[in-house]
Amino acid sequence: MERGDWPVYRRSPAYFRKYGYKMEKKLAIELIGITKAFGTKVVANKNVSMDLREGEILSVLGENGSGKTTLMNMIAGIYTPDSGKIIVRGEEVVIKSPIDAFNHHIGMIHQHFKLVDLFTAADNILLGERMPAYSVREEKKRIREAFGQKKAELESKMQEHLQSGGSSSDPACRAMRKELGKARRKTFFASHTRWLVKCGKHIQFNHLARDRVKKLQGTVDRYGFNIDLTRKIYDMSVSEKQTVEIIKVLYRGADILILDEPTAVLTPQEIEKLFSVLRKMRDEGKSIIIITHKLNEVMAISDRVCVLRKGEHIATVETAQTNEKELTDMMVGQKIDLNIKRDLPKDPRPRLQIRDMSVVNKEGRTVVNRVSFDICGGEILGIAGISGNGQKELLEGIAGLQQKSEGDIIFHNPKKDRPVTFYHKDLKQIKAMAAEGFFHYPNGDRVDLTNRNNKEIVRLVNEEQILFYEDEIIDLKDRTPREIQELGIKLSFVPEDRLNMGLVGSMSIVDNMMLRSYRKGNSIFVNRKRPKKLADEIIHDLEVVTPSDLVPVRRLSGGNVQKVLVGREISSSPKVLMVAYPVRGLDINSSYTIYNLLNDQKDRNVAVVYVGEDLDVLLALCDRILVLCGGHVSGIVDARKVTKKELGLMMTTVPDKVETYQYEDLKREETDNGQ
Amino acid sequence: MIVTIITQAIRFGIVFLYGSTGEILIEKAGHLNLGIPGIMCLGGVGGCMGAYWAFRGGAPAAVVVLLAVFMAMLFGGLGGLLYGVFTITMRCNQNVTGLSLTTFGAGVLGFWGTQMGDQGILFARPSSYAFTPSLFFGSSTPNNWFTTIFMSHGVLVYLGIVFAVLVSLVLKKTRIGLSLRAVGENPAAADAAGIPVVRYKYVSCILGAAIAGVGGAFYLLDCTRGSLEYVIDAMGWLAVALVIFSLWRSDISILGSFIFGFLYILPRYIEGVGLAEKEILKVIPYAATALVLIVISFFNKKETQPPASLGLPYFREDR
Numbered sequence: 001m002e003r004g005d006w007p008v009y010r011r012s013p014a015y016f017r018k019y020g021y022k023m024e025k026k027l028a029i030e031l032i033g034i035t036k037a038f039g040t041k042v043v044a045n046k047n048v049s050m051d052l053r054e055g056e057i058l059s060v061l062g063e064n065g066s067g068k069t070t071l072m073n074m075i076a077g078i079y080t081p082d083s084g085k086i087i088v089r090g091e092e093v094v095i096k097s098p099i100d101a102f103n104h105h106i107g108m109i110h111q112h113f114k115l116v117d118l119f120t121a122a123d124n125i126l127l128g129e130r131m132p133a134y135s136v137r138e139e140k141k142r143i144r145e146a147f148g149q150k151k152a153e154l155e156s157k158m159q160e161h162l163q164s165g166g167s168s169s170d171p172a173c174r175a176m177r178k179e180l181g182k183a184r185r186k187t188f189f190a191s192h193t194r195w196l197v198k199c200g201k202h203i204q205f206n207h208l209a210r211d212r213v214k215k216l217q218g219t220v221d222r223y224g225f226n227i228d229l230t231r232k233i234y235d236m237s238v239s240e241k242q243t244v245e246i247i248k249v250l251y252r253g254a255d256i257l258i259l260d261e262p263t264a265v266l267t268p269q270e271i272e273k274l275f276s277v278l279r280k281m282r283d284e285g286k287s288i289i290i291i292t293h294k295l296n297e298v299m300a301i302s303d304r305v306c307v308l309r310k311g312e313h314i315a316t317v318e319t320a321q322t323n324e325k326e327l328t329d330m331m332v333g334q335k336i337d338l339n340i341k342r343d344l345p346k347d348p349r350p351r352l353q354i355r356d357m358s359v360v361n362k363e364g365r366t367v368v369n370r371v372s373f374d375i376c377g378g379e380i381l382g383i384a385g386i387s388g389n390g391q392k393e394l395l396e397g398i399a400g401l402q403q404k405s406e407g408d409i410i411f412h413n414p415k416k417d418r419p420v421t422f423y424h425k426d427l428k429q430i431k432a433m434a435a436e437g438f439f440h441y442p443n444g445d446r447v448d449l450t451n452r453n454n455k456e457i458v459r460l461v462n463e464e465q466i467l468f469y470e471d472e473i474i475d476l477k478d479r480t481p482r483e484i485q486e487l488g489i490k491l492s493f494v495p496e497d498r499l500n501m502g503l504v505g506s507m508s509i510v511d512n513m514m515l516r517s518y519r520k521g522n523s524i525f526v527n528r529k530r531p532k533k534l535a536d537e538i539i540h541d542l543e544v545v546t547p548s549d550l551v552p553v554r555r556l557s558g559g560n561v562q563k564v565l566v567g568r569e570i571s572s573s574p575k576v577l578m579v580a581y582p583v584r585g586l587d588i589n590s591s592y593t594i595y596n597l598l599n600d601q602k603d604r605n606v607a608v609v610y611v612g613e614d615l616d617v618l619l620a621l622c623d624r625i626l627v628l629c630g631g632h633v634s635g636i637v638d639a640r641k642v643t644k645k646e647l648g649l650m651m652t653t654v655p656d657k658v659e660t661y662q663y664e665d666l667k668r669e670e671t672d673n674g675q
Numbered sequence: 676m677i678v679t680i681i682t683q684a685i686r687f688g689i690v691f692l693y694g695s696t697g698e699i700l701i702e703k704a705g706h707l708n709l710g711i712p713g714i715m716c717l718g719g720v721g722g723c724m725g726a727y728w729a730f731r732g733g734a735p736a737a738v739v740v741l742l743a744v745f746m747a748m749l750f751g752g753l754g755g756l757l758y759g760v761f762t763i764t765m766r767c768n769q770n771v772t773g774l775s776l777t778t779f780g781a782g783v784l785g786f787w788g789t790q791m792g793d794q795g796i797l798f799a800r801p802s803s804y805a806f807t808p809s810l811f812f813g814s815s816t817p818n819n820w821f822t823t824i825f826m827s828h829g830v831l832v833y834l835g836i837v838f839a840v841l842v843s844l845v846l847k848k849t850r851i852g853l854s855l856r857a858v859g860e861n862p863a864a865a866d867a868a869g870i871p872v873v874r875y876k877y878v879s880c881i882l883g884a885a886i887a888g889v890g891g892a893f894y895l896l897d898c899t900r901g902s903l904e905y906v907i908d909a910m911g912w913l914a915v916a917l918v919i920f921s922l923w924r925s926d927i928s929i930l931g932s933f934i935f936g937f938l939y940i941l942p943r944y945i946e947g948v949g950l951a952e953k954e955i956l957k958v959i960p961y962a963a964t965a966l967v968l969i970v971i972s973f974f975n976k977k978e979t980q981p982p983a984s985l986g987l988p989y990f991r992e993d994r
Contacts, residue, residue: 078867078991099869114867116860118977119853126850127857128868206849234977248868 034084062308076108107249348376357407382622419464505554538567559590688936693890694914700883709773712911713780715891721750722892730801751888802901859982
């Protein structure tokens with residue numbers, strides 16, 4: 001479609017008032033053939049050409065690692081393109097730094113906010129503001145014009161007065177002399193003390209006045225933001241920080257706003273608020289680019305959509321003339337099977353029993369409140385809830401990372417009829433357990449070790465002659481992660497914060513693999529061979545895109561980091577696998593890789609806990625879903641039967657009667673036992 | 676007796692004040708310059724050279740002091756520039772760079788001082804211009820405790836306080852200071868806000884080192900009255916400790932410098948104590964710094980913490 005064919009009906013009245021109906025659709029930004037590479041191997045953008053019209057909202061859509069953020073960073077001056085042209089409002093420009101971007105009225109709101117925590121909101125907004133262009137010469141001219149003429153007039157008048165015989169001491173003359181003195185002083189200063197005036201102006205500008213908040217309030221009020229500018233950033237919520245970023249850009253007079261995944265961290269209400277602000281700004285004639293990979297948001301907010309795939313520009317289409325399916329096809333390049341594989345759980349038995357667990361966070365608030373549920377082997381238990389309703393603390397409490405947690409966590413180690421080994425139990429423990437009747441021989445007789453000497457016992461254990469009579473039951477309450485590991489409980493946890501809690505960003509993939517195994521063995525030197533083998537396996541099997549296994553993991557993109565982390569956790573063949581937001585920030589293909597990995601684990605009778613935010617995924621992937629609301633369990637439901645609407649309701653309110661769904665087999669067993 | 680101790684405390688405190696004011700300026704830009712002791716040594720060399728040249732040329736008192744200050748700032752600034760090139764442009768480890776600069780500066784002072792000694796050049800007379808109070812207040816001031824404590828010092832004492840107040844004002848009250856603090860707290864945010872991060876870092880590294888350099892010159896010209904002593908680096912370490920003691924605020928460090936000066940000279944005035952015990956007493960300022968660190972960690976206020984990106988190199992395209 002030609003640029004002129006832009007549908008007129010999509011514009012707001014304010015826009016037409018400003019630009020008229022029949023205006024040529026001006027381009028705010030045009031990118032021609034932009035290429036950018038990091039190092040020699042990773043090409044982030046390949047010959048990208050796109051444009052942004054004035055007064056529109058353009059969505060830049062693409063999977064993770066498709067080069068959206070890199071492209072936008074080049075417009076904002078964070079990166080410089082290797083080749084290609086950037087044309088802003090019809091002029092070719094070189095944007096070398098954020099200052100250049102400001103000079104072209106381009107402002108970017110980054111995904112990770114660029115705010116100084118220690119400063120107030122007002123100071124963050126003022127930060128880096130440049131002094132308005134001030135020319136001493138102009139000022140001098142102005143003063144000369146204002147006072148020079150006056151001075152000449154007054155001088156001639158004075159002369160006249162004196163020549164006509166007037167006394168120099170009468171009141172009229174005195175007043176005249178006063179005026180003349182003032183004019184002379186002004187002109188003198190204007191012509192002889194330029195540097196002083198300039199210094200004065202600089203000091204005046206540089207001084208941080210106490211009423212700086214008041215000055216900024218105008219911008220805040222104009223767009224209807226509700227924020228206290230005197231508060232410090234570290235006190236603010238994510239949505240407030242984002243508001244500060246937007247105000248900052250607007251205050252600087254940006255006409256072109258770039259928002260990098262602004263909705264990733266917001267609640268649905270906050271997203272709606274943000275969108276109304278964006279629409280308001282568009283109606284005022286601002287051009288907005290919004291980077292996202294949520295299709296419903298693209299459809300809701302944008303006028304046009306620009307789709308990138310693997311660093312290349314695929315197409316730019318009118319939002320009104322496309323649909324989500326078409327966009328998905330463009331984005332991923334192939335049709336994706338939206339059905340996630342899901343088998344019925346095989347022989348689900350409680351693996352972890354959580355009873356009356358409460359967690360108090362650092363601020364002393366109870367974030368998890370008397371939660372009780374079972375996690376069964378061979379199932380995927382989804383945990384749903386609006387973010388910040390205790391999901392994180394619940395998982396950390398189970399993993400032993402929360403200091404102040406109450407309640408019981410009982411672990412059923414599926415050891416029935418499996419041999420005991422020296423790997424997790426020493427001789428003394430085995431003797432004690434045998435005395436309590438924990439073991440039996442393969443022929444079914446109970447093990448009695450009282451008459452046997454140690455040598456014999458060792459032989460029996462090594463020959464796998466001593467078997468567990470029942471599942472081993474261990475209480476995990478008040479145990480640290482290391483204790484849990486040493487007890488031989490294979491509990492894997494993929495935390496939400498991958499690079500801070502899960503992996504060490506500046507270490508290589510191999511070294512990160514070693515984090516779980518470095519304590520093994522008796523040598524004082526660490527063994528790098530096995531971690532290296534494991535790292536190479538993960539890179540190969542999970543298709544991690546990396547130049548080598550020695551690259552620091554923080555250099556990898558989000559999806560690849562997640563693959564490395566999940567790969568490591570799965571490699572220890574866990575009995576319980578807990579994952580928090582494993583697909584957050586991942587593209588669709590990587591997400592499916594993760595789903596398949598989780599399903600594999602489920603087939604191996606692992607108890608999988610999946611904390612997610614996308615209800616569709618939860619409904620398609622999980623067997624049961626536990627819904628948290630304000631730290632309470634508001635229900636455990638069958639994921640095959642529950643509807644999205646019901647889940648949404650449970651996420652916002654705790655019902656009077658909390659439903660607890662259990663598998664049929666387990667129910668039957670329970671009633672049998674009851675009789 | 677008390678008056679003498681207080682006067683001496685102020686005098687020695689000013690050495691720490693110069694050093695800590697410079698270091699605060701550098702640390703606020705996110706650079707931990709452990710080369711401050713070395714830079715003070717370099718400044719001492721420059722200051723003595725400047726004073727000697729001006730004195731030999733027969734310049735008036737003000738010019739002697741001015742040239743001494745200028746040369747001290749030049750030498751200190753050069754040290755700061757060296758540090759800046761290594762840590763800002765080449766992104767070397769800041770601690771290693773700083774420590775090697777300290778070793779270098781102490782070595783230069785030792786080498787140069789021995790040379791001067793061999794040639795029989797003395798700095799006692801040029802330095803008299805720096806420590807005589809007459810340059811500032813005239814000799815007609817009455818002689819009582821007030822004038823002894825506050826007005827009997829050389830001009831460089833007041834210059835040190837002026838520097839400290841100025842740095843504090845600039846950091847707190849101006850946009851330049853706001854930008855500088857932003858660079859030290861979060862360089863990525865400062866960069867995105869359009870602040871020339873590298874320029875700010877260089878300017879603060881050089882200016883801070885220049886101010887610290889005057890401290891070295893002050894020590895040689897005023898405290899020791901021109902006799903070359905090679906303990907400037909010890910004073911430099913105390914200056915670095917004073918930065919922590921004063922919670923990265925140069926207005927507090929004026930008071931802190933007096934306390935440090937007091938603790939530093941106190942052992943000399945305690946009678947009936949052996950020399951070995953006096954050496955032990957010198958540990959007090961460091962112990963006080965450790966105590967302050969413990970106390971501020973109890974409160975855990977963000978405002979009393981060091982700049983958030985202190986010691987971390989910044990590169991814009993780093994991901």
